[in-house]
Amino acid sequence: MKVINQDYEKIEELYELYEQKIYSVAYSILNNIQQAEDAVQETFITLYNNLEKLHNLDNQEIKRYILRIVKNKSIDSYRKNKQHGILLEEYQRESIVAIDENIEDWEQRFMTENQIDILLAVLNESSRQVFKYKVFYNLSYQDISKQMELTEANVRKQFERARKRIHNVIGGLQIDEFTEFKKNV
Template identity: 60%
Template sequence: MKKDYEKMEELYELYEQNVYYVTFSVLHNIQQAEDAVQETFMTLYSHLDDIRSLNSQELKRYILRIAKNKAIDSYRKNKRHGTFIEEYQKEAKGEADAIIENWEQSFMSEIQLDTLLKTLKESYKLVFKYKVFYDLNYQEISSLMGISEVNVRKQFERARKQVLTILGGKHELFEELRNNG
């Protein structure tokens, strides 16, 4: 128990600034970035046994990947929450219920599509999810993944084609994906 505390203290001292930089670069909000930093280290604490075997380079990548994912999750929640609030304020009660139902249906579609994505290369899957699920632009994805914008576009195009082939045009996302390229 004391070793766990000491390890977490060490990790925090070494990586807190890097984690904050990653989360802030996604969220552009100090409070939310700090929250994402806290969530990152809470997640790390629950995976301490897993990370003990990693070398320092692998550990840094692992920690920063968790931070990036926590920030993206927060960004996504913000975006959905903001959209929901805007729509709710614009619409009558009956129409707001329809918006909630559509949101729930899109969430189910995301889970189903996530299953489809298991067939894609890991980098294609990430690019595709950032673009389609998180609604990030190519520049944001490039920054998050540390690859060129051209590479992001190419990987998204390849992932999109593979997903469209798998779907075979039999899904409502087909048109959206076709137009999203």
């Protein structure tokens, strides 16, 4: 128990001595308060996990070690931010193109939204949602399972049952709009 108390005391001492310096370094790299605070927290977690290394270092070496950790944590976070920014820009550009294409597709379809809702009314709520995610939003089974908090196997099975049920309903109707919808399903 004494070793644990010494560890906590050492971390507290380091926190009091270096927290503001660590925060300043992190903020200078990230320019974001929350992310700088996260970098400080990650730095102290790393320090705690590597406390045995600190016992062999003098004060100047400890300071350099801590500043190197915060710098690396901040740069990693900065790179993640930059990558997220690039991915977001790409997604926004692709979304605009996809929206234009989807509008054209919807204009070319014969079925109205009301007719689709009537058709999907034969499904229970969960199967209807799975079917919509798969057919209208083109989501993968994995994405649907995460979205709906179901297993991937459950999502696959619900989609297959829904698809069969829809095919049976469409098969019994001789309306041109439903025939066009059937081709898409």
